[in-house]
Amino acid sequence: MLYNMPTRRPNERPAHLPLKVKYSTSQEWEIAYVDRSICPFLVGLPLYPMPDALTGIVTSGNRNAATSTMWVRGAGLWQDRNAQLQWLCEALGASDVMPTATLHTEPFCLTLAKIAHSFAVAELGIGAFDPFLTGMIRQRDLSSRAEFIGGGHGNEMPSDHLHVLEFDTNVCTNPNVIAVRIRLLGILGTPTYYVAAGRRK
Known part of the structure; x- marks a missing residue:
């Protein structure tokens, strides 16, 4: 919504x-619903x-999508954050927001x-690699996320770009494994993710 991305x-x-x-x-604390x-x-x-699949090292502990570590940043804020929060307090009759x-x-x-698999297919062709992610996508099974x-x-x-999507040959110990680099909303300083999309034939 912040960047009116298509949906x-x-x-x-x-x-x-x-x-x-x-x-x-x-x-x-109470919840108020405010115009987006x-x-x-x-x-x-x-x-x-x-x-x-990129490092060749088996991760210990959690293997699914759950995590206890997060990246969190404010968004939708004015340049003067304090002025906006004060304005909202006054508008809502609140002492704090x-x-x-x-x-x-x-x-x-x-x-x-889905992004990594689609990108690999679009760039390399559907028959150019053995995909790793199709079962995960079809069955919505994140048990092998790690x-x-x-x-x-x-x-x-x-980043200067809203999103970054590219292959990255520098993060994988096996040159036959296709590594896709994904950074969403990079202009906010978001983290970069890496996905092993498949193995080259």
């Missing part, structure tokens, strides 16, 4: 976003180790898988 379901975009507010009459054009919010993305974020790791990882999807090491310099 197949434009009518499902919410007109209002949740914002935590605290009123002077209470010590508890003026509501600040947080962008939250999961952080993972690099994929096993706090932007919120919701992180759904499984749909996010499936999105990375094998094929990872990256995101925290703070990175903002």
Whole structure:
């Protein structure tokens, strides 16, 4: 919504976003729904180790899409963040406001898988490699996420481009494995992800 990116379901975009507010009459936070054009919010993305298929190392611990480590930044904010939050407090009659974020790791990882697979097919051809991700995509099964999807090491310099999508031959120990580099909303300083899309024939 922030960059009006295309969607197949434009009518499902919410007109209002949740914002935590605290009123002077209470010590508890409450949720107010604020027009999306003026509501600040947080962008939250999961952080993972690099994929096993690229490093040749088997990741210990969690193998699915769950994570306890996240990258979080504010978005939808004015240049003067404090002025915007003060303005919102006055408009809502609140003593304090706090932007919120919701992180759904499984749909996010499936999105990375779809992007990487589609990119590899478009650039190399459907018969040029043995794909790793088709079963994951079709069955929506993220139990092998650690094998094929990872990256995101925290703070990175903002990019001049909204998104970055390319092959990366420098991150894989096996030259036959196709590594796709994906950075979404890079102008916000978001993390970079790496996906093992398949093995070259």
